[in-house]
Amino acid sequence: MTDELEQRSWAGVAKGDADIWRELISREIPQLYGMFMRRWPNPSLAEELVQKTVFDAVRGCGSYDPSKGSPEEWLFGIARNNIRLEMRKRASRPSVDGDISSYVEAIDSEALPDEVLEQKETAMVVRAALSRLESKEQAVLRAKYIEGLSARDIAGRIGITEKAVHSLLYRARNSLRRELKRMTSLDKQEQKL
Amino acid sequence: MKRKDENLEKNISRLVKLTGDSNEPSKAFSESLINDALSELSESADGRQQQTKHKFTRTKWPRILAYAASIIIICGVVIALTMPTLQKAKTEVGWSRADKIALEQGIPRKEIAGKPVVALERAKESVPQVWDESSAKLAKDRRPVSGPRDSYTLSAPEITNVTAGEVSSTLSEIRVKGERARRLGSCYKPEPGPGGYPMAHGGTTPPNGEAFDGVFFKNYGVNPFVDTEDDHLSTFATDVDTGSYTIVRRFLHDGHLPPEKAVRVEEFVNYFKYDYPAPQEDVFKVYAEAAPWKFGTGRKNSYLLRLGLKAMQVHEENRKPAVLTFVIDVSGSMNRENRLGLVKKALRMLVERLREEDRIGIAVYGSRGRKIMDHKRLDEKAEILATIESLCAGGSTYAEEGIRIGYEMAESAYRKGYINRVILCSDGVANVGQTGADAILEVIKKKAEKGITLSAIGFGMGNYNDVLMERLGDKGNGHYAYVDTIAEARRIFEDNLTGTLQVVARDVKVQVDFNPKVVRSYRLIGYENRDVPDEKFRDDKYDGGEVGAGHSVTALYELKLWPGKEGTVATTYVRYKDADTMVATEFNSSIATEDFMPLAEKKIDTWFETALSFDFRLATVAAEFAEILRKSYWAKGAKLSDTLHRAQALLHERSGDADIIELVDLISKANQLMKDANIEPGETDTFHEP
Numbered sequence A: 001m002t003d004e005l006e007q008r009s010w011a012g013v014a015k016g017d018a019d020i021w022r023e024l025i026s027r028e029i030p031q032l033y034g035m036f037m038r039r040w041p042n043p044s045l046a047e048e049l050v051q052k053t054v055f056d057a058v059r060g061c062g063s064y065d066p067s068k069g070s071p072e073e074w075l076f077g078i079a080r081n082n083i084r085l086e087m088r089k090r091a092s093r094p095s096v097d098g099d100i101s102s103y104v105e106a107i108d109s110e111a112l113p114d115e116v117l118e119q120k121e122t123a124m125v126v127r128a129a130l131s132r133l134e135s136k137e138q139a140v141l142r143a144k145y146i147e148g149l150s151a152r153d154i155a156g157r158i159g160i161t162e163k164a165v166h167s168l169l170y171r172a173r174n175s176l177r178r179e180l181k182r183m184t185s186l187d188k189q190e191q192k193l
Numbered sequence B: 001m002k003r004k005d006e007n008l009e010k011n012i013s014r015l016v017k018l019t020g021d022s023n024e025p026s027k028a029f030s031e032s033l034i035n036d037a038l039s040e041l042s043e044s045a046d047g048r049q050q051q052t053k054h055k056f057t058r059t060k061w062p063r064i065l066a067y068a069a070s071i072i073i074i075c076g077v078v079i080a081l082t083m084p085t086l087q088k089a090k091t092e093v094g095w096s097r098a099d100k101i102a103l104e105q106g107i108p109r110k111e112i113a114g115k116p117v118v119a120l121e122r123a124k125e126s127v128p129q130v131w132d133e134s135s136a137k138l139a140k141d142r143r144p145v146s147g148p149r150d151s152y153t154l155s156a157p158e159i160t161n162v163t164a165g166e167v168s169s170t171l172s173e174i175r176v177k178g179e180r181a182r183r184l185g186s187c188y189k190p191e192p193g194p195g196g197y198p199m200a201h202g203g204t205t206p207p208n209g210e211a212f213d214g215v216f217f218k219n220y221g222v223n224p225f226v227d228t229e230d231d232h233l234s235t236f237a238t239d240v241d242t243g244s245y246t247i248v249r250r251f252l253h254d255g256h257l258p259p260e261k262a263v264r265v266e267e268f269v270n271y272f273k274y275d276y277p278a279p280q281e282d283v284f285k286v287y288a289e290a291a292p293w294k295f296g297t298g299r300k301n302s303y304l305l306r307l308g309l310k311a312m313q314v315h316e317e318n319r320k321p322a323v324l325t326f327v328i329d330v331s332g333s334m335n336r337e338n339r340l341g342l343v344k345k346a347l348r349m350l351v352e353r354l355r356e357e358d359r360i361g362i363a364v365y366g367s368r369g370r371k372i373m374d375h376k377r378l379d380e381k382a383e384i385l386a387t388i389e390s391l392c393a394g395g396s397t398y399a400e401e402g403i404r405i406g407y408e409m410a411e412s413a414y415r416k417g418y419i420n421r422v423i424l425c426s427d428g429v430a431n432v433g434q435t436g437a438d439a440i441l442e443v444i445k446k447k448a449e450k451g452i453t454l455s456a457i458g459f460g461m462g463n464y465n466d467v468l469m470e471r472l473g474d475k476g477n478g479h480y481a482y483v484d485t486i487a488e489a490r491r492i493f494e495d496n497l498t499g500t501l502q503v504v505a506r507d508v509k510v511q512v513d514f515n516p517k518v519v520r521s522y523r524l525i526g527y528e529n530r531d532v533p534d535e536k537f538r539d540d541k542y543d544g545g546e547v548g549a550g551h552s553v554t555a556l557y558e559l560k561l562w563p564g565k566e567g568t569v570a571t572t573y574v575r576y577k578d579a580d581t582m583v584a585t586e587f588n589s590s591i592a593t594e595d596f597m598p599l600a601e602k603k604i605d606t607w608f609e610t611a612l613s614f615d616f617r618l619a620t621v622a623a624e625f626a627e628i629l630r631k632s633y634w635a636k637g638a639k640l641s642d643t644l645h646r647a648q649a650l651l652h653e654r655s656g657d658a659d660i661i662e663l664v665d666l667i668s669k670a671n672q673l674m675k676d677a678n679i680e681p682g683e684t685d686t687f688h689e690p
Helices: A003-015 A018-039 A043-059 A071-092 A120-131 A135-146 A151-158 A162-192 B002-018 B027-049 B055-105 B117-125 B128-141 B148-152 B156-166 B168-184 B243-253 B265-271 B332-353 B378-389 B399-412 B437-449 B466-475 B486-495 B497-501 B597-602 B607-611 B614-629 B640-653 B658-676
Strands: B233-237 B284-292 B302-311 B322-329 B359-365 B369-377 B419-426 B452-459 B479-483 B503-514 B519-525 B545-548 B552-561 B568-578 B584-592
Touching: A003 A018, A018 A043, A018 A071, A018 B027, A043 A071, A043 B002, A043 B027, A120 A135, A120 A162, A120 B002, A120 B584, A135 A151, A135 A162, A135 B002, A135 B584, A151 A162, A162 B002, B233 B519, B243 B265, B243 B479, B243 B658, B265 B552, B265 B614, B284 B568, B284 B584, B284 B614, B302 B503, B302 B545, B302 B568, B302 B614, B322 B332, B322 B399, B332 B378, B332 B419, B332 B452, B332 B486, B359 B378, B359 B399, B369 B378, B369 B399, B399 B419, B399 B437, B399 B452, B437 B452, B437 B466, B452 B466, B466 B479, B479 B486, B486 B497, B497 B545, B503 B519, B503 B552, B552 B568, B552 B614, B614 B640, B614 B658, B640 B658
Parallel strands: B322 B359, B322 B419, B419 B452, B452 B479
Antiparallel strands: B233 B503, B284 B302, B302 B552, B359 B369, B503 B545, B503 B568, B519 B552, B568 B584
């Protein structure tokens, strides 16, 4: 890209040119996601922060000044700011015990703390619990939450109605909850032994 | 409630996301974020340019919020108003229940006023007659567990005694009919064979010092370790048979070590009940578990993978009605050890458990095959029982003709939507006709395709043909079981009748795909005669195993892993045909190192006692026992006494479990016999090379 072209596209960012913005954010979303994941290995938090960063940028596109640097640098500045905000938020929260078992009991009444989700053991426990579900249930949970597909997409993919996808999802969530409870209670018994 | 679901959904979503292994956001997330961001961009751009024009639309939001708030308030008020009424209604319901109980028990209403309903219902339960009835039922249902010698050895007088006691209700009828039958001389005596074949069995002393004479088993070998680099797929047909375990039990109770080839590991493992929860919606569910395995000498970095396949339950009331055709071997050999007595007893047990709409027909064979009773509905129970009672044994064994006649009867009595099953009760010896089993197997296979299946139930030991019986059950799309005691007959015909009769999936095949990056080599323990070529897995014409309602199938693999590698260990594919529609279905399930490695690393020294499920340990003990008994090469250096300790620990956890009491007893018997015979599993030369 020549300097001139670059300059023009930078100006386009400030003006809110849709095509240039599309190019910018589709290139930068994976970078931002990776940056947040390295900080806190928690996909849902990373998604949340990417979303916040992109929206902050879009809403403040008028404040971007091409003379101060590239749009990428500007975007990462916003991201770094969001990391600082998140850190401050965490510092003010009471510290949590990273053991998932004490939170699984309350899984349908309170949001799980991010700190718990970021424990390596949590991912292991969830993986193990997931592997104990029926293959259909595993598949639908993965499609919905990891691939982020909509119920309609899933319905199309496995050839059932959208309504059936919803009820399958409902069952799958409850099975996973049951397995998690079972596994964490086993873990507790072991610790006692 | 709604809020609860939302919280759960959010948490589950966050947890499941943790298991995604890519470090990139999902495509769907990126796309929707880009679209949202762009529409936000155009809105805010519009907003900047035409702020004044859009004042009206902006003021819309507060108004919508105000509407929503007022709706919520109204809902709250309505709930607050209806709550007291609801509670009142509830109390009224409570009262009417109390009234009802009072009425039933003849207690004046006054007396129970004010007592909570639950307490009253408890009081109701403790009314003496109710308790007596249920305890009597319990006593009746209880299986004899103590004193294996006494309860498992059957002598002729014992059988007669039990018979007299147990069927006393129908006995008078039978006696009348039986006596009439005897007067008419219609007790079925086999005619002399064609061409005057000699009686099959002479003499009573087994030759060559063998425990039993003329027992036929076949050695199918022991599966070797396979490098995943050469072949990462392992394919086999399921097997729910349990015959091998009961045969070995018979040997051990009689004070003999079983011949190695009589031991099929998978049938040992599958004999036991495991707590795999039955699937609610699907036909099958797969349960996988893995752990380090210490067994024998020279084992390093060895893991045991257990795959459990559980079939859906069918409640007894929902069982399909059955058309059963019994083909009963009444040849001379069935006189030995009162085999025919045991058959009769087993059949009576079955008849008592069947329902009115079921039908039974009976054919027999000795020197010739013969139909002795056309299919009758269970309304005519007395007739059926009398016919069973009138059977007596003698002559040679023209099994082929008997089976052929049985199938002809089954075909003419065939009913769509019913379970159509031929039940062969025999010691498996066929000595007249084209005795080569192939002729019979061909007939059976053809009929199985038409929906008439076969159960081969083996009786007796001396002169017992295990090979033929197992193959018959296999080819007939039914199953094979061996009845050594009346307790075993009860297990098959009473406790598991629905599973024995109603097949929920046909041609069930399992293919395990090992990840060569994590698994270096694997060995399937057992299933030697159930091998399916990898490429035939999706060939729906290729025969697989049949699985009955509520049955479970357990397979064990020994694995060697590459050190330090993580990831998916194996993906299990299960393919089967729906028993009714014959439509093939396939599904899969995976297990990864993360699922067991943390556990394995933490608990390597005490893993067996503390880290594993009861089921896993039970399956391991059963497999080790079988491996040692069949002198598998891979059991080199393994001590049966170690396995015995593990079994005793299991018993300690479930002290009342009859199956485990028996397992411990059998292992200790085998241990003693091995000591007496000076067989140390450490001696390599007594073990077969794979």
